[in-house]
Amino acid sequence: MTTWPILRGPGATGWAPETVTADPYNAQTPSAALAEPVTPVGALFVRDHFGIPRTAARRWRLRLRGAVAEPFDIGYDELLTMERREFDVVMECAGNGRSQMSPRPPGLPWGQRAVGCAHFAGVPFQRLAAMARIDRAAAEIVFAGADSGTVHGHRAAFERSLPLAVALHPDTLLATHMNGEPLLPEHGAPVRLVVPGRYAVADVKWLVEARAVTEPFSGVFQAEEYVYRASRGTPDGPVTTVRVKSFITAPEPDSAVRRGHETLVRGRAWSGGGVPVRRVEVRAAYEDVDVDGVSGEDGSRDEGPSGEEVWHDAVLEPPSGPYAWSGWSYRWTPRRPGPYRLLARATDEHGDTQPPRAPWNAQGYGCNPVASVEVVVV
DSSP, X not given: OOBOOOOOGGGSOTTOOEEEETXXXXXXXXXXXXXXXXXXXXXXXXXXXXXXXXXXXXXXXXXXXXXXXXXXXXXXXXXXXXXXXXXXEEEEOTTTTGGGSSSXXXXXXXXXXXXXXXXXXXXXHHHHHHHHTBOTTOOEEEEEEEEEEEETTEEEEEEEEEEHHHHXXXXXXXXXXXXXXXXXXXXXXXXXXXXXXXXXXXXOSSEEEEEEESSOOOOHHHHTSSEEOSOSSSOSEEOOBOOOEEEEEESOXXXXXXXXXXXXXXXXXXXXXXXXEEEEEXXXXXXXXXXXXXXXXXXXXXXXXXXXXXXXXXXXXXXXXXXXXXXXXXXXXXXXXXXXXXXXXXXXXXXXXXXXXXXXXXXXXXOOOXXXXXXXXX
């Protein structure tokens, strides 16, 4: 497969994604970029299974096939003439945080930074579906990318399906632009699918085909990969909606903060399916295990009357839209020196809250435990 080069090494920017695997290229968003409301294009994480296909915009065409009355193709220039929608979208890999699970499942050893929030613009797929006149018997739309390779000993294209209602939602986009510029090759150029509120496996890159089917799709990336299996508390099946989550952007891990001085704890929080985050709480857990004290489940000491072991509400900023993340902050003044673990947990409007530990499953998806950063008070 012919692939585009990726800017790495001395020629890369200070905010270039941090490489997880070189071939195929997979990289996570650098910590500094996650503090931004909108993640810079050159910093956003990259997930690639087979290599990045070279598809020039002038030669790109999308095929609409399957259970439709009027199958047709459409080119890039024609797509650009259609009315578009645009909004900020949190994009998170389903395996984000896998390395925190114990025992660690197989798969890319993502930390907690296979995520970002970008501004996408594109044409709602429902407009093309209306032109194709989808059969009433259709149950799903299968979206196929131009990339393919060997999986479990068999050749396979990257294909993923959506229930018809999700595919036809007005916010499911054939995206052509990201942060105001045409898509870059590593992010799916010329055209990718964007399905707000779902894990990024749904956002098929290098899109070349949409196929209406009357039976549930059982391709390898639908039924074998990107599925919950042997899950604790989650029914087995394909990963779908993003789980509620938060992370801490400041202070940085292993920072020294001053006793008796106010420290601003900051971060981001989001949930899936267009459900807003309604609350973020922060806790400062003192971790000196060499002195007497009552330890909680997480090994932290009871801080006593200072109140530092209590969960406190953070100030929550409104998101830029229904699919964006929210900034949050909490002003913390530590009263005693020593090691602390700062914790943050988000709760969304449906009442779902981040659990204390990562919910384990055999392939390591949907990891959303309470966020944690270790600091030292001096």
